Amino acid sequence: MSSVPVPPPSAADSSGARRAAAGAVDARKTYGIGDAQVHALDGVTVSFEVGRFSAIMGPSGSGKSTLLHCLAGLDTLTSGATFIGDTYLASLDDKALTELRRTKVGFIFQAFNLIPTLTADENIRLPMMLGGESGDAAWIDQVVATVGLADRLHHRPSELSGGQQQRVAVARALASRPQIIFADEPTGNLDSVTGTEILTFMRNAVSEFDQTIVMVTHDPVAAAYADRVVFVGDGKITGELNDPTVDTIIDRLRNSG
C-alpha cells in the first residue's frame, strides 16, 4: 500500500467541486512482457463526481474498457490505484471486493447481463438476494415502474427482447441504490430507438434519483446524454468535455483524430 499516492479521494471536494464517487491515480495496466508489452493503461489519473452522468470515450483498443473494469474492481492494476468513494480497491481482499460490488456498485454490460435461468424479477433482486437481504421494496417497485417492466417481471431473459433485457439490467443496477453504476457500452447491441430509451432511463436515474453513472461508449450520440465526457487514447486521458452535445463531441474526436 506504500505506493498509493496521497491525497485521499474524499479530499477532492476541498475545492468546492462535487465529491469524487470513483477515480484512478496514475493507473497502469500492462499485458505481456518484453517487446510484446502492451500498455492498456499508461498512467491514467481521473475522477468521476457524485451525482453526475460521466462518459468515457475512445476508439477500440484505447483502454477505455480496461479503465472501467479497473475502476469497478473487476480487474486489477499493474501499478497505481483506483478508488470508489473512500476506499482504495487495492486494499481490499476478494471478500471485501465482492461485498463492495454487491452493495456499492451497479453494472450494466453490453450483453449477457442476465442469468438466463432466472426471471426478470429474480435477476433484478439478485444482488440483494446474494447478500441475504430483501432490499427496499418501495424503491424497487418504483424502479420497475420507471423502466416499464411491470408486466414482464416473470419472464426469463430468453423471452425478452434485447431492449427489455437491457432495461432489466438497468433496473438491477439501480435496485440496490449503489453509490455508483458502471455501464460498458450499454446500447452497443441495441437499435437506435431502444438505445435512446435506455439512455433516457440512465439520464433520468441521474437527474431524478441522484444516481452516479460512469459509462464507456464509442457512440457520440450516447455520450451526449452525459454531463461530462472523458476522452481516452493509447491508455492515456487525452481530454474532456463538460455538458457535451453530439456536435461538440464529434468536433473533438475529429480534431484529436
Add this chain to the structure above:
Amino acid sequence: MSAGTLIARKSIRARWGRTLAILFAITASVSFVVGSFVLADSLRATFDNLFKDLNERVELQVRAAQAFDGNDARDPIDVAIADSIRAVDGVAIAEPILQRYAQLVDANGDAITPPGGPTLGVSWEGDDGLQGVTIREGVAPDGPDDVAIDKATADAENLAVGDTVSYLTDVGVFQGTITATVGLGSADSFGGAQLVALDLDTALVRFTTDGRVDAIDIAVADDADLATVQQAVEAVLPPQTEVVTGQEVAEENADDVNQFVDVFGTGLLVFAFITAFVSAFIINNVFQITIGQRLRELALLRAVGASGRQVRRMITFEALGLGVLATVLGIGGGLLVARLLIAAFDAAGAGFPDTTTVLATRTIVVAALVGIGITMASVIVPSRRASKIPPVAAMRPELGFAAMRARRLVAGTVVAVVGVALFLVGLFLRPGGTTGLIGFAGIGAVLLFLGVASLSSTIATPVTRVIGWPVEKLFKVPGALARQNVARSPRRTSSSASALMIGVALVSSTAVFASSLRSSLVDTLESAISADYIITDAGFQGLSPVVSETLAAVPELEAVTPIRGISGQVDGETKNFGAVDPVAFEKLVDPDLIDGTIADLGLDELLLHRDPASDLDVVVGDALDVTFQNGVEQTLTIAGIYGDATFGNWLIGLDTLAGVSTAPARDFFVIAQLADDVDPAVGDAAVEAAMEPFPQANVQTNAEFLDAQEAQINQLLLIITLLLAFAILIAVLGISITLALGVFERTREIGLLRAVGMNRRQTRRSVRWEAVIVSVFGAVVGIVVGTFLGVILSLAVPDDVISKLAFNPGIIVIILIGAVIAGLLAALYPSYKASNMNVLDAIATE
C-alpha cells in the same frame, strides 16, 4: 429462499438434458448397489426361513461330533441309536434321516438331470415324520416298490402319482411306483434339486449305508422340557456323537448356504462400486464442461456481488439436489432389479420358495452414501474452479478460461505411481490377509485409474492424431474436422474417454489373467499329468467310488485313481488333504518329486508339498500329528516331498483315508490312463461302455477337458463383461453427453461450416468420427492399463496356478471393434443435433 438454492434449482430445471444424463448415471449406480444388497439380503432371509421351515418340527438332532468346522460332511451314525433314543423319557419321535445320491431315469434309460441343482435321494417317513417335506398329492412311500418325487420334476417330466419310474443310486437302477409328489413349504422344488424319497428301510439298502444314517431328528412330547430331554438323550449316546437343538441345526444350515450368498453378494457389490466410480468420472466431466459453458453467467454473478464461496455453494447445491433425487430413484430401481433377478433365477430352475424382498437400513445408508457421495465427490473440483472465475470474465470470457486451468501432469503421475505401489503392496505383501489384499489392491487400482485419467490428457493429442489418421484419409474434410476437434481440448477428450478406459481396463486385465490361467493349465496338463481321461461329476455331489472301481476293472486302462478329500488340522490349522491311489497316481501325475517316494506311499503315510514342508521344517521320515474333522487323530509319516501343487499340498493314500473316516466317499474327479498298446478309439469305447450306468460321470479326454476348462474361463470373462455392462453403458453415455455439449458450444462454428457449404451428412460424419476417435482412445489406454494390471495380477498368483503369462490378441481386436461401435452409438444424438441446426440461427449465436 437464498440466491444459491434458487439458482441451483433453476439450473437443474433449465439444463434437463445434462440433468437427465447425470441422473441416469447416478441412478444406475445406486440401483446396482441397492440391487446387490437387496438380492443378497433377500436370498439370505429366504434361506433362513427355508431352513427354519425345514427344521420347524425338529426340536433336537443327534449327529456325529466333529473336531472342527471343515469342508467335510459329518460321519454317519448307527441307525440303531434311534432305538435307544426312543426309549428316553419325553422323546415323542426319533426319525433317522439320510441323504445320498439318487437320480431319476426316463423311459429310454437316460438319466434326468435338473437344470441347476443336485439330484438327491432321501429317506422320508411321510407327514408323520419331522422333515419339512410336504405332500402335494398321494401318500408317503412305504416299502421297496414305492417312491416319492418332487412336484417340480414330476411336472417337468410329465410324471404323476401311480406312474412307474426308474431311479439310479450308487448301487444300481431300481423301479418304483410314484406314491406321492412333494414340495417344500410353498415351493414345488427344493432349491432346484431333484428329489427321490424312499422309506427309511428301503433307503438304508438302496443307498448302501451299512446301516448308518446322517443324523436322527427328535421331537419331544408336548409336556416334556426340551433341556431335560436333551440331557437325557445325551446320556444314552455313544462316544463321538452329540445332540443339538433344531434351532442350531437350522442356523448352521442357513450359514452354510449364506456363505455362498455372501460371496455372490460381495462380487456383485464390487461391480456396483466400479459402476459408481465410472459414473463419478462422467458426472465430473459433465459438471466441468457445463461450468465452462456457464463461465459468463458465473462471472456475471461474481460481478454483481456473489462471493466465490456462494458460486461454489451454488454448484454444490445443484449436485446435492441431483444426488438426493437419484438416490431415491436408485433405491426404487435397485428393488426392481433384485426382484427381476430373483424371478430370473426362478425361471432358470432355482426353485426359490416365496422370497421376501428385504430392504435393510444399511442398504439405504449405503445407497445414500454412494448416490450423494459420488455426486458430491465429482463436483469438488468443478465447483472450486467455478469459484475461481474472475468477475471480469463476464465481459472477457478468455480471461476466465485461463483461471480455470490446472496442473495435471505432476499430480497425475504422483497419483498413478502411488496407485501402482499400493496395488503391488496389496497383492504381494498382503498386509492384513485377504482384507488387506482387497483393500490395498482396490484403492491402488482406483488411484491408478485416477492418475492415468489425469495423465491421459497429456498424451491425448498425439495418440488421437494417430488414431484419427485413417479417419482423415477415409473421410477427407469431415474426418479432418473430427480429428482436429478431438485434439482441440485434450483434457475433455481424455476425461470423457477415461470412463470407458476403466471399463476396458477391467475387461482386458481379466482377459490377460484368464489367458495366462488357461495356458498355465495347458502346460500342467501337458507336462505334469499324463492322464488320457478325466472323469468329472456333472451333479455337484461328487462321484460315487463305484465309478473309479468300475474304471479300475476296465482292462484297456493301465492306471486309474480317484481324487478324494478330507479336512484335517495340523498344529491347529485346517488343511485340505487329497487322497489318491499312489501306484496309479505315480503313473498319471508327475508332481515333481524332490525326495522320498510316491508309489510306495503306505498306510498312515503322507506326501507333502515343499512349501508346507519348509514351513513346518520337516523332511522325509518325520511324523506329523493330524486331527481330522471327525475327531480322529492320526500320526502320519512323511513318505515324500514334491514340488507341484496341482493336486494340493497334502496327499494321503485311499487306505489311510478309509482308516480315519467313515463318511461316504465321494470323488472330486477320477483320472485314468490307457495301457500303452491300446488304440485310443478302442479305449474310448471301453471307457464309454464302462461309464454307461453312471450318468453323473462326465468322461472327458485330455483335450475335451481342456476345452471345457477354456469354455469356463471364457464364460467367466463374459460374466465379468456383463457385470461391467452398466459401467460401459454409462461410459458411452458420458462420451455422448460430452460430445453433445461440445456441439452446443460450437454452434456458431458449425453454422459457419454449414454456411460455407458443408452438407448435413458431412456434419454428421465429423461428429460421429470424433466420437469414435475418443472412444478408441479410451479403449487403447484401457487396454494398456488393463494389460499391465493383468500381468501384475497373474504374477501375484502362485506359480502352481499361473506359471506363465499369455495374451489374447483376439480379445483386444474385439474390444477395439466394440469401441468403434460404442463411439458410433454415442454419436447418434449429438450428430443429429449438429446436422439439424438452423444455419442462420447458429451463426447468430454468441
